[in-house]
Amino acid sequence: xxxxxxxxxxNTPFGRETFLQSLSFCKTISASxxxxxxxxxxxxxxxxxxxxxxxxxxxxxxxxDTAKKHAEIxxxxxxxxxxxxxxxxxxxxxxxxxxxxxxxxxxxxxVSDISSKIGxxxxxxxxxxxxKHATFPVLITSPVFKPWKSITVxxxxxxxxxxxxxxxxxxxxxxxxxxxxxxxxEKQNETHYKSLIEKEELTEPVNQLSQKxxxxxxxxxxxxxxxxxxxxxxxxxxxxxxxxKDILLGSKMEHIQSTxxxxxxxxxxxxxxxxx
Amino acid sequence: xxxxxxxxxxxxxxxxxxxDRLLLILAGSVTGICSGLAAVALRLSLESVIEWLHPxxxxxxxxxxxxxxxxxxxxxxxxxxxxxxxxxVPEVIYSVSRYGGLLxxxxxxxxxxxxxxxxxxxxxxxxxxxxxxxxxxxxSNIAKFLSLNDRQRITxxxxxxxxxxxxxxxxxxxxxxxAIEVILGEWKFVNIIPIAIAAVAGAEVSQAIIPEQxxxxxxxxxxxxxxxxxxxxxxxxxxxISVIFTKILRLSGKLAKITPFPLWVRAFIGGSIVGLxxxxxxxxLGEGYHSIQAMISETFSMGLFLAFAAVFxxxxxxxxTLGWGGSGGIFAPCLVIGSLTxxxxxxxxxxxxxxxxxxxxxxxxxxxxxxxxxxVMQAPLTGIFLIVEITGGYExxxxxxxxxxxSSTMSHYIEPASFYFKELIERGQFLRPGTDARILSDLNxxxxxxxxxxKLSENMVFRNFxxxxxxxxxxxxxxxxxETGEYKGIIQISxxxxxALNPGMYDMIFLNxxxxxxxxxxxxxxxxxxxxxxxxxxxxAIIPVVENDQFIGMISKTRILDLYRRExxxxxxxx
Numbered sequence: 001x002x003x004x005x006x007x008x009x010x011n012t013p014f015g016r017e018t019f020l021q022s023l024s025f026c027k028t029i030s031a032s033x034x035x036x037x038x039x040x041x042x043x044x045x046x047x048x049x050x051x052x053x054x055x056x057x058x059x060x061x062x063x064x065d066t067a068k069k070h071a072e073i074x075x076x077x078x079x080x081x082x083x084x085x086x087x088x089x090x091x092x093x094x095x096x097x098x099x100x101x102x103x104x105x106x107x108x109x110x111v112s113d114i115s116s117k118i119g120x121x122x123x124x125x126x127x128x129x130x131x132k133h134a135t136f137p138v139l140i141t142s143p144v145f146k147p148w149k150s151i152t153v154x155x156x157x158x159x160x161x162x163x164x165x166x167x168x169x170x171x172x173x174x175x176x177x178x179x180x181x182x183x184x185x186e187k188q189n190e191t192h193y194k195s196l197i198e199k200e201e202l203t204e205p206v207n208q209l210s211q212k213x214x215x216x217x218x219x220x221x222x223x224x225x226x227x228x229x230x231x232x233x234x235x236x237x238x239x240x241x242x243x244x245k246d247i248l249l250g251s252k253m254e255h256i257q258s259t260x261x262x263x264x265x266x267x268x269x270x271x272x273x274x275x276x
Numbered sequence: 277x278x279x280x281x282x283x284x285x286x287x288x289x290x291x292x293x294x295x296d297r298l299l300l301i302l303a304g305s306v307t308g309i310c311s312g313l314a315a316v317a318l319r320l321s322l323e324s325v326i327e328w329l330h331p332x333x334x335x336x337x338x339x340x341x342x343x344x345x346x347x348x349x350x351x352x353x354x355x356x357x358x359x360x361x362x363x364x365v366p367e368v369i370y371s372v373s374r375y376g377g378l379l380x381x382x383x384x385x386x387x388x389x390x391x392x393x394x395x396x397x398x399x400x401x402x403x404x405x406x407x408x409x410x411x412x413x414x415x416s417n418i419a420k421f422l423s424l425n426d427r428q429r430i431t432x433x434x435x436x437x438x439x440x441x442x443x444x445x446x447x448x449x450x451x452x453x454x455a456i457e458v459i460l461g462e463w464k465f466v467n468i469i470p471i472a473i474a475a476v477a478g479a480e481v482s483q484a485i486i487p488e489q490x491x492x493x494x495x496x497x498x499x500x501x502x503x504x505x506x507x508x509x510x511x512x513x514x515x516x517i518s519v520i521f522t523k524i525l526r527l528s529g530k531l532a533k534i535t536p537f538p539l540w541v542r543a544f545i546g547g548s549i550v551g552l553x554x555x556x557x558x559x560x561l562g563e564g565y566h567s568i569q570a571m572i573s574e575t576f577s578m579g580l581f582l583a584f585a586a587v588f589x590x591x592x593x594x595x596x597t598l599g600w601g602g603s604g605g606i607f608a609p610c611l612v613i614g615s616l617t618x619x620x621x622x623x624x625x626x627x628x629x630x631x632x633x634x635x636x637x638x639x640x641x642x643x644x645x646x647x648x649x650x651x652v653m654q655a656p657l658t659g660i661f662l663i664v665e666i667t668g669g670y671e672x673x674x675x676x677x678x679x680x681x682x683s684s685t686m687s688h689y690i691e692p693a694s695f696y697f698k699e700l701i702e703r704g705q706f707l708r709p710g711t712d713a714r715i716l717s718d719l720n721x722x723x724x725x726x727x728x729x730x731k732l733s734e735n736m737v738f739r740n741f742x743x744x745x746x747x748x749x750x751x752x753x754x755x756x757x758x759e760t761g762e763y764k765g766i767i768q769i770s771x772x773x774x775x776a777l778n779p780g781m782y783d784m785i786f787l788n789x790x791x792x793x794x795x796x797x798x799x800x801x802x803x804x805x806x807x808x809x810x811x812x813x814x815x816x817a818i819i820p821v822v823e824n825d826q827f828i829g830m831i832s833k834t835r836i837l838d839l840y841r842r843e844x845x846x847x848x849x850x851x
Contacts, residue, residue, distance in 0.1 A: 051371075
């Protein structure tokens with residue numbers, strides 16, 4: 001399967017880190033990265049039931065004459081064929097429509113070049129809206145380039161967590177890297193989560209691909225976060241129930257963002273994930 | 277919020293599940309009320325600011341007011357709302373044609389604020405297009421909240437448009453007609469009822485909040501047979517003025533774009549020029565409803581030549597306002613230019629034939645307005661119903677029809693695309709329902725790709741291929757590289773007969789020696805129209821789809837026809 005990832009290129013040192021992360025992700029799972037070099041400071045993405053305008057800050061338009069060259073150099077460093085995306089449709093002359101026909105989208109934590117925000121792990125409102133409406137999983141990169149060597153799925157039992165688990169399995173299959181599952185036991189016990197994956201017919205692939213399923217008691221949230229390997233790709237569903245919902249939407253968000261600097265791969269509520 | 281959603285889900289499944297007309301009527305009424313409120317808010321705030329600024333207009337420095345307003349408007353749109361300038365109607369049409377009416381929430385208020393700044397300060401523009409944008413966005417976002425599908429969302433966008441126009445002009449029929457004729461482009465039973473109700477709701481909101489609101493006071497007109505022939509002449513005049521107006525508007529926009537200044541500076545320059553013109557000709561300021569009223573009630577004081585100059589001054593001022601970064605619509609300027617054209621025409625007629633008893637100047641002002649609206653928008657019904665409703669001039673209906681039809685036909689002949697559609701047509705994005713372009717754009721290329729093709733290795737011996745052929749029904753076989761899976765070429769059964777009929781060669785040739793490497797390929801990024809063009813030009817019945825050197829599948833004309841018919845039936849069904 002030829003997976004496609006869309007990357008919005010930012011011709012700055014921060015942008016380079018994000019792009020290297022995209023390239024590394026694509027190389028690991030054999031996907032093709034498509035680079036969009038913005039020519040205006042905003043663009044639209046039309047999803048099934050919403051349209052999201054992404055307002056970029058001026059760092060995305062830095063030195064447009066060198067942007068393509070810089071991207072090509074990084075492509076060459078990673079040994080990947082350069083592919084550039086050019087929008088075909090425009091809602092207004094300065095407002096291109098970016099296709100949503102991709103398998104992944106790479107986003108920095110915030111569509112902003114304010115390093116203090118990024119350092120604190122702040123996930124910007126536009127990134128959240130993209131996650132909410134995207135039909136594809138969103139890769140939110142670590143602030144600096146950090147290749148990952150394993151896959152960690154945070155499984156909370158919700159519908160979106162099941163999507164995350166499927167996505168984690170899919171990434172494990174295409175990358176050949178080890179997968180581990182982390183579950184915080186809130187109101188249920190271990191059997192409940194096992195029966196959930198059995199219902200979803202995921203027991204077999206989980207047994208085959210996952211190395212270990214870690215369970216933590218409700219109060220051990222911080223311990224769980226510490227135990228997650230620092231060089232692991234974290235796959236988690238957005239808008240789940242309980243703790244997972246809090247992670248992305250509530251007060252826990254800033255906590256996990258500032259605690260973990262790992263790359264995150266997030267299937268939103270509208271994304272569809274299949275194992276194949 | 278949760279309980280609203282819960283009740284909505286219960287209602288949706290119990291009440292609206294079988295027939296969504298009731299849902300659309302209810303949602304349409306809410307949309308009409310909301311867009312009506314938006315229109316009333318803009319109207320009241322414009323009236324207040326115009327009244328507030330009125331005493332300062334006679335000062336010399338007042339020419340700077342439209343400049344400041346246009347500058348603030350462009351800064352607001354660019355830096356705060358982060359939207360492009362302009363009136364927004366093409367954006368609504370584009371969204372309806374291409375994305376099932378999806379519009380950003382911010383559009384529901386951004387254009388109201390920006391046009392308030394532009395028009396309130398004296399910029400030559402109208403408040404109608406901004407309220408259309410706002411109403412449409414309200415409709416689209418209500419549809420989003422209710423999780424409606426594309427067809428239902430488009431209907432609510434129409435409801436928002438109709439409610440806004442009905443409210444600002446207190447003209448529900450014009451609102452209905454404008455929404456269907458200009459925005460949706462299709463007269464469907466399922467659309468008409470909710471849109472009509474939304475238009476009534478919008479007009480009622482407007483009447484409830486501003487009971488004394490009458491856009492233009494009705495004057496009785498005596499229109500006779502002797503006015504039919506002059507109507508033809510006026511229709512031609514308005515058609516020519518319409519084309520000139522459209523061309524100058526576009527030219528002005530293009531000119532502004534090639535200047536090296538940022539948008540807010542351009543808007544300031546445009547506004548200053550309007551302010552300077554207004555020193556000598558105040559008729560160019562703002563939306564111009566007072567001047568129109570004066571022309572209809574025959575109290576307009578300008579002479580023939582001055583009125584003639586005013587036509588072009590208004591055209592130029594509107595172009596400087598909208599083309600150079602101000603915000604607003606062309607509806608009201610059309611009405612001013614049209615009524616001025618009618619006045620000029622009547623006075624010229626009277627000078628040439630003083631003994632013939634033509635209808636009054638006010639009646640010709642009405643005819644001129646219809647001619648201009650119909651000519652610029654190429655929407656004859658909107659032109660007729662709008663003027664009849666806002667002036668109550670039903671006695672002029674026959675010449676109105678004559679002027680409207682001839683003006684829209686003539687301007688269409690000279691300039692095939694209306695002002696609203698021109699940009700979309702140039703970008704190839706004017707896609708009306710039921711048209712070939714729309715159906716092709718609505719078909720998803722991924723749906724058309726047939727992926728169940730057996731791929732062959734380029735190093736396969738021909739004998740092995742013959743074995744596969746015995747059990748396969750494929751006529752085309754993609755050939756790929758062993759290691760990378762890179763697409764190399766294709767084998768067509770029709771082109772390998774001579775090898776197949778010669779068993780002696782079975783072990784002597786490999787597939788990479790006989791595959792066709794010159795067959796053109798398509799990509800998933802191609803539009804269907806582009807794929808069809810490649811197939812037509814090269815006389816191909818089937819085309820391989822290759823993405824990033826990987827074979828994805830094939831697209832055949834048979835498959836396209838199947839899905840084309842399905843989509844056509846869906847788009848043209850009476851419901």
